[in-house]
Amino acid sequence: xxxxxxxxxxxxxxxxxxxxxxxxxxxxxxxxxxxxxxxxxxxxxxxxxxxxxxxxxxxxxxxxxxxxxxxxxxxxxxxxxxxxxxxxxxxxxxxxxxxxxxxxxxxxxxxxxxxxxxxxxxxxxxxxxxxxxxxxxxxxxxxxxxxxxxxxxxxxxxxxxxxxxxxxxxxxxxxxxxxxxxxxxxxxxxxxxxxxxxxxxxxxxxxxxxxxxxxxxxxxxxxxxxxxxxxxxxxxxxxxxxxxxxxxxxxxxxxxxxxxxxxxx
Numbered sequence: 339x340x341x342x343x344x345x346x347x348x349x350x351x352x353x354x355x356x357x358x359x360x361x362x363x364x365x366x367x368x369x370x371x372x373x374x375x376x377x378x379x380x381x382x383x384x385x386x387x388x389x390x391x392x393x394x395x396x397x398x399x400x401x402x403x404x405x406x407x408x409x410x411x412x413x414x415x416x417x418x419x420x421x422x423x424x425x426x427x428x429x430x431x432x433x434x435x436x437x438x439x440x441x442x443x444x445x446x447x448x449x450x451x452x453x454x455x456x457x458x459x460x461x462x463x464x465x466x467x468x469x470x471x472x473x474x475x476x477x478x479x480x481x482x483x484x485x486x487x488x489x490x491x492x493x494x495x496x497x498x499x500x501x502x503x504x505x506x507x508x509x510x511x512x513x514x515x516x517x518x519x520x521x522x523x524x525x526x527x528x529x530x531x532x533x534x535x536x537x538x539x540x541x542x543x544x545x546x547x548x549x550x551x552x553x554x555x556x557x558x559x560x561x562x563x564x565x566x567x568x569x570x571x572x573x574x575x576x577x578x579x580x581x582x583x584x585x586x587x588x589x590x591x592x593x594x595x596x597x598x599x600x601x602x603x
Contacts, residue, residue, distance in 0.1 A: 352501035352572075353401070354393055354459050356447070356565040357523045362494055364443060369433040371562035374495075375418035376430035377470045382423070383462055384568055391455035395569040398555040399515065401506050402569055405544070406551045416559045418566075430470045442471020448493040451478040455570060460497050463567075488523050498523060498564070508538055508551045515558055526563045579603065 356374075364370040380396050388394030398413065400406035413419040420426055434442060449460040457478065464474045474495065479487060487493050500521070502510050513519050516535050517527040531554055538550035559566055574585055582597045 352499045352570045353397075353399065353567065354455060354497065354499050354570060355399075355567040356463065357488070357493070357496045357498040358526075358562070358564060359491055359494055359496075360524050360526045360563070361491070364437060364439060365494065367437045368561050369437040370439065371565070372417040372560075373430040373433040373437075373470060374467065374472065375559075375562045375565050376426040376433070377466050377472070378418050378463065378565070378567070379423040379426070379466065380419065380568065381421060383466075387455065387458060387462060387568065388571075391458050392570045392573065393455050393459060393568040394571050397569050398559060398566060399564075400508065400511060400551060400555060401502070404506060405548045406506075406508055406555075408552055408555055412552065412556065416556060417562060419559075427469055434470060434472075439471075442473065444473045445475070445494045446477050447474045447495045447497065448477045448479060448484065448487055449497040450484040451480055456497055456499075459567065463497075491523065491525060495565075496523065499570075508535075508547075508554075512538075512551065512554055515554070515563065524564060528557065528561065528563060530557055531563070 358365045358371055358374075360366050360371075384394050384396055395402050396413065396419070398408040400408070414421060417429075418426060434440065447460055447464055450456045460476050460478075464476045467474050484496075488496055488498070500511070500514060512535055514521045516522065516532050517529075518532075534550050534554040534557065538547050538554065541547040541550060558564060576583065577600075579601045581599050581601060583595070
């Protein structure tokens with residue numbers, strides 16, 4: 339109990355966002371999806387949820403701190419990322435009214451029944467949506483049921499973590515948003531997104547490839563095909579008695595621990 343401990347921040351391997359089932363009304367309407375995104379004050383959300391859950395970093399679908407990361411200026415031009423939240427709320431209500439929902443609507447946010455960070459994230463989102471008249475039931479499901487709901491698309495809106503197991507290359511992460519991907523849980527189809535993904539796969543010039551990835555992210559976020567939330571900062575706390583352990587950028591790596599050993603003191 340009295341051991342010294344080390345706290346490491348080995349990476350940000352996961353993003354928490356919201357999948358939208360675009361085959362269900364009213365989510366086939368981009369204005370409705372954009373309104374849901376506009377209702378989230380991500381800057382306040384990061385301050386509130388960061389200390390509680392580790393969800394503390396604002397970025398697009400590609401992880402922060404990489405050449406693929408959208409700049410603050412690029413982010414702030416997208417629905418829900420501008421810093422004038424009152425203006426965002428007014429625009430959200432305008433879009434809902436234009437789409438035929440001046441008084442909002444009722445829906446269900448399906449979530450995994452795990453406290454951190456799933457439930458805390460979901461509670462914040464549901465509360466934020468109330469400000470634009472959207473009443474979302476926060477439906478918590480046991481992990482296996484939640485996974486099945488995601489796979490079968492038995493949801494309106496669904497809390498969805500995604501990340502990377504290797505280097506966080508766009509080929510690994512952004513394929514999720516293509517029409518043919520089995521992990522495109524919302525099953526949206528956007529030929530522009532698909533074309534940008536295929537272009538960046540074969541682009542050899544690093545700067546041009548980065549721009550294509552930026553354009554792909556901006557297209558996804560502008561259309562709100564998936565509602566981008568926050569990235570999770572993973573902290574590892576371990577005893578100083580643990581030796582030969584190397585933190586990895588993902589908790590899915592180096593789990594065999596065959597060279598790790600524990601000293602008496």
